Amino acid sequence: MNIDLKQFANLQKASKDSFFEQKKLLKQVMLGKTVLCSQCQQALTLYTPEQGELTGIRCAKGCTDIALDFA
Template identity: 50%
Template sequence: MIDIKKFDEIKKTSAKSFNEQKALIKKVMAGRVIQCNTCGTTIKLVLPEQSESPGLYCSKGCTDITLDFEL
């Protein structure tokens, strides 16, 4: 049987992570310079014209958020 308290904790953690990623995406797409929390390098926005896998990436690969773009 599933433990409701553990499920609620997972749900809260997932929602927090989602909201943090959403805020990060907004900041980078607005032109702000944001550093990777893990390695400290600048997170770059890669557009569909630049690569087949657009998204947000740091140079070391710690931050790796693939985005879907509609053209």
């Protein structure tokens, strides 16, 4: 099996970027700011443990679905 190292590096960079993207997004939603889904442009909603079992940030359509651990 051949591993394309360049491709692998790109993949790592992408996931690192999206991690920071998610952190930034999370911070804004936590501050009560309206953040729109990058896919469907609908407002993202923060789901806290008080609202149910599935905690995280999601849009109405579900294309953005960031699971959060409120432990």
